[in-house]
Amino acid sequence: MKSILESLRGGLIVSCQAPADSPLHNAAAIAAMAEAALNRGAVGVRIDTPDHIQAVRGRCRHPIIGLWKQVMPPSEVYITPQFHHAEAVAQAGSDIIAVDATQRPRPSGETLRQIIQHIHQRLNRLVMADVDTLDNALKAIDAGADCVGTTLFGYTAATKTEAPPGFDLLQAMVQQCSVPIICEGGIASPEQARQALDLGAHAVVVGTAITGIDSLVQRYVSAIDHL
Template sequence: MSVDFQSAIAPLYQGLIVSCQAPVDSPLHEPNVIAAIAQASVNRGAVGLRIDTPAHIQAVRQRCQVPIIGLWKQQIPGYQVYITPQFHHAQAIAQAGADIIAIDATTRERPEGETITNLIEWIHNELGKPVMADVDTIENAIASINAGADIVGTTLYGYTEETSKFSPPGFELLKEIVKLNIPAICEGGIASPQMARQALDLGAYAVVVGTAITGIDLQVQAYQKAIAK
């Protein structure tokens, strides 16, 4: 399948991508609520959205026309990989309306013996979608590019065993990825407009902000914890 992946990626350039997600036990974890948050983000200038689960992607797609980076978090017993771990998860979010498929692109063991290379090939050839590789290290960034990834994000920096001693944002990792001449997206730990600007100044193709904008549950919890002290 010959597809112009650049047409899906180009609108994100130098822009803000808002991750609209909520914990499964939150009242915000409703497709219509997520779609409203996404629409509010687009109304104020977001150039893209990062959305989890087919139901949420479908609801957002009905209200928003900007590119959607889709993912499906799945906890599979025995495996640490959880961001769109298998091809059938990618199929579901593509059918729901995602323009770009985000996958865990670390070297951690994958279910059913799938490889990153196979997964990216299937997403490209069977679904006709570009792939965002969520990585934690520069080694995994390089490996994902060699496997065919179209975008690389710092998403998992600080969230894997190998990087657990670090805290996002992964600005140093970002600078290394930028040198690889691939669209590099800074995601994770961006807590202020100034930090978002810093990411772009370091060469990020675009910046993803989630909790600081849409994470009501975590934000209130943090304020309450500070007040309680």
């Protein structure tokens, strides 16, 4: 399984997702998007929901970072919040399972350490810990995470005054963490992706800037409407 992480080194991972109310929030559309990204040189893809993961797996052999976003109030944890979500993600065909690895209360009695252990022992999958701070990155590694992403920087109460990409956080994680660090969140140009790798990221994830048609069109329309 470690060879999967090695295959991502120095490469681009494309996050192929779409809002729930978008026509692109469709397994076939997501799979086509993922295949297009991989055909053009991406080393892997990041995919949400078991149905979409299964569709992508049917069209590619590249590494899939899988997750399942589930909003479960009052908990703020929504990226693969419970083990049974991770199990479904694994069964759909993911090689790496992304989980929220912040210290926020989870929507069950499971701890992060327990979830990671179960993913390793029961599912034989790698774990990507999505974090927001260096402290949470170190705690996730102590809990057994195989790699750590800057995914939640700027999206939690502790970092809401910050805007991704978190290059300062990335540098600190590269210097102090003992596992591969994946830069994810806010990468808006090829130059920023290159910068993340130059700062020591093992790989870089880009989503909206490549696949976020709904968001990008809204930005263009908003700018045009204000002319």
